Structure formats: structure tokens, C-alpha cells
Amino acid sequence: MLYTTIEHAAEPLLQALNTARHILVTTHVNPDGDAIGSLVAMGRTLRLLGKTVTMVAPTPLPGVAAVLADAAEVQIYSDTRTLPDAADLVLLLDTGSVARIEPIYTYEQAYLAARPLIVIDHHATNSGQGVLNLVMTEAAATCEILALLVSAWRLPLDAETATALLLGLITDTQSFQTSHTSPRSLQVGADLLSAGGRLNDVVRSMLFSKPFAHARALGLAMERLHQDGAIIWTEFTQAMKAQSGADDEAGDEITAYISRIGGAKVYALFKERQDGTVKISLRSAPGIDVGSVAQAFNGGGHREAAGATLEMPLAEARPLVLAKLRALLSKDQ
Numbered sequence: 387m388l389y390t391t392i393e394h395a396a397e398p399l400l401q402a403l404n405t406a407r408h409i410l411v412t413t414h415v416n417p418d419g420d421a422i423g424s425l426v427a428m429g430r431t432l433r434l435l436g437k438t439v440t441m442v443a444p445t446p447l448p449g450v451a452a453v454l455a456d457a458a459e460v461q462i463y464s465d466t467r468t469l470p471d472a473a474d475l476v477l478l479l480d481t482g483s484v485a486r487i488e489p490i491y492t493y494e495q496a497y498l499a500a501r502p503l504i505v506i507d508h509h510a511t512n513s514g515q516g517v518l519n520l521v522m523t524e525a526a527a528t529c530e531i532l533a534l535l536v537s538a539w540r541l542p543l544d545a546e547t548a549t550a551l552l553l554g555l556i557t558d559t560q561s562f563q564t565s566h567t568s569p570r571s572l573q574v575g576a577d578l579l580s581a582g583g584r585l586n587d588v589v590r591s592m593l594f595s596k597p598f599a600h601a602r603a604l605g606l607a608m609e610r611l612h613q614d615g616a617i618i619w620t621e622f623t624q625a626m627k628a629q630s631g632a633d634d635e636a637g638d639e640i641t642a643y644i645s646r647i648g649g650a651k652v653y654a655l656f657k658e659r660q661d662g663t664v665k666i667s668l669r670s671a672p673g674i675d676v677g678s679v680a681q682a683f684n685g686g687g688h689r690e691a692a693g694a695t696l697e698m699p700l701a702e703a704r705p706l707v708l709a710k711l712r713a714l715l716s717k718d719q
């Protein structure tokens with residue numbers, strides 16, 4: 387069943403969650419603020435409903451998670467022992483497809499097949515793989531959806547849950563700047579502040595706590611910045627990573643920075659991974675669907691923010707992706 391509104395989903399979703407005693411809550415690989423905020427907020431909410439909750443992330447949490455005390459409870463998947471046998475339901479948050487929980491998807495097929503899956507998400511590419519899915523593609527963040535759900539369920543919203551939801555909302559709207567930001571996003575933000583959400587802590591941990599190594603990585607990436615018509619792109623290689631001392635999160639910083647440059651329509655970062663594959667991060671001006679390009683490479687995301695992994699060296703991936711982006715723009719003319 388696929389729902390697209392709170393109005394229709396709130397009651398059946400609550401009933402489905404209430405059939406379970408122990409819920410495994412998880413999210414996508416390389417979790418961002420919306421993924422972590424969703425995990426923590428849902429964990430707290432399900433405990434209010436009397437559930438036993440295990441929160442698991444497929445890969446380690448970003449530094450910004452430290453603003454949430456409950457993030458310390460999130461287990462990072464290592465092997466089959468990470469997942470509780472007793473869980474009788476899996477809740478997947480902020481994740482467009484089950485394959486995006488990579489190691490869990492790869493190694494825990496039997497575990498996943500044995501339990502009903504519920505999905506709550508806002509990715510346009512979400513096909514609704516759960517027995518019950520709430521996918522609101524107009525929502526700016528999964529945390530926006532969860533705030534509306536908690537309210538529809540008439541559950542209390544404490545300061546910690548509000549802070550977790552704020553983290554997701556501020557992350558995915560880039561502080562209420564993306565085109566998905568709606569009057570409702572701002573209203574939810576106001577409600578979360580009213581509930582005691584620690585906006586200042588979230589903003590400081592997100593925007594005023596950049597590691598020095600990230601600034602060095604940004605400098606190296608800017609030296610390789612290219613403008614190709616309406617496409618702006620750069621790269622972040624393993625050598626640049628070693629030279630700067632930065633971790634993979636620096637890539638997000640570079641993508642965010644280049645997408646603020648005016649006069650272009652498409653922005654691309656080519657990030658070389660340690661295993662030799664290439665992660666592309668794409669951003670676009672309103673109305674340009676880089677999500678379709680990501681999908682052409684078996685990736686996903688949103689129309690104006692998407693990504694994919696190419697199993698080939700950087701020198702091969704770059705011309706392939708740039709050709710697809712040029713084709714997208716020529717179609718747009």
C-alpha cells in the first residue's frame with residue numbers, strides 16, 4: 387500500500403506499527419542529518435508507544451549527529467549480530483530504495499524477507515517497496531513528514547525529539563533555502579521551536595563546526611573547478627583526500643559550495659572512492675532534472691539533488707556523465 391498524505395496514512399500506519407513489539411529502525415548508507423534526525427525522532431516516538439526499538443545505521447554517522455544525545459544509541463551495522471532476532475518489523479526512513487541500506491541489503495536478505503517492512507520517505511524515486519509506504523515527494527525532509535505524523539497521532543513532542551526533527555529539516559532544506567521549502571516546512575520549523583527544539587545547537591553543529599581539513603579539501607577542489615557551458619564541475623580524488631587529511635564528508639561540503647555559484651544550471655562533483663569506483667553528486671537549478679541522469683547510472687535522489695555510483699575509474703566516468711548532462715541541457719533548451 388502506498389500513501390502520499392498524512393491524512394490517509396496516519397491511522398493505518400499507527401495500526402501497522404502497533405502490531406509489532408520490537409521494531410528495527412534503519413536508514414540509508416552514509417546517513418545525513420535527515421536520516422539521523424528521522425532515526426532518533428522515530429526511536430523516541432515508538433518508545434512512547436511502548437515499543438522496544440533498535441536503531442541501526444548501515445555505515446557510521448556524520449559528525450553533526452553529536453548534537454543528539456540519542457545518536458549514541460544508534461548501532462552501526464557490522465555483521466548479522468547487529469540486527470536483533472526479536473525484531474518483528476523493520477521501519478525504513480528517508481531511503482528511496484531498500485538497496486540503499488547497502489551492507490544490510492546485501493548480507494541480510496533472509497532477515498529482511500522474514501519481517502514486514504514499513505517505509506516513510508520523501509524521495510521522488512521511491513517506488514514503495516514496503517507492505518506499507520508513506521512517500522510524500524513534496525515534503526522538504528523526512529523529518530517534516532515525521533513531525534506531521536507525531537502531531538496527527540496526538541503524541542507529545544518533547545525538546546529532544548523536536549531537536550532531532552529540526553536537524554533533518556534544516557539539513558534537507560539547507561536552512562530553508564531549497565526549492566522544496568514550503569509554507570508547511572516553515573510552519574513545522576516554528577512548531578519544533580515552540581516545542582523546545584534547540585535550533586541554535588543544530589545550526590552551530592552543522593554550519594560553524596567545519597573541520598580544518600574540509601577547508602583544505604575545498605581549496606584543492608576549487609583549484610580543479612571547471613565551467614563547461616552551463617555545467618560546473620570538479621573532482622575529489624583519493625590523492626586530494628590524502629593531501630587534505632579530510633574524510634568523505636568533505637565531498638558534501640564541496641558539492642554544497644559549487645551549487646551556490648550563479649550562472650550555471652548543473653553542478654557535478656566526481657568523488658573517487660577508495661575501491662576505485664566513482665560517486666557522482668549532482669545538483670541543478672530549479673526545473674532541471676538531474677535525478678534522471680543519476681537514475682541512468684542506477685542512482686537516485688531528487689530532481690534537483692541526486693547521486694549515483696559508477697563502477698569504473700574516474701577518467702572513464704567523467705566524460706560519460708558530462709555527456710549525459712550536456713544532453714539533458716540541450717533537451718532543456
Ligand SMILES: [Mn+2]
Binds near residue numbers: 420421480
Ligand atoms: Mn531526506
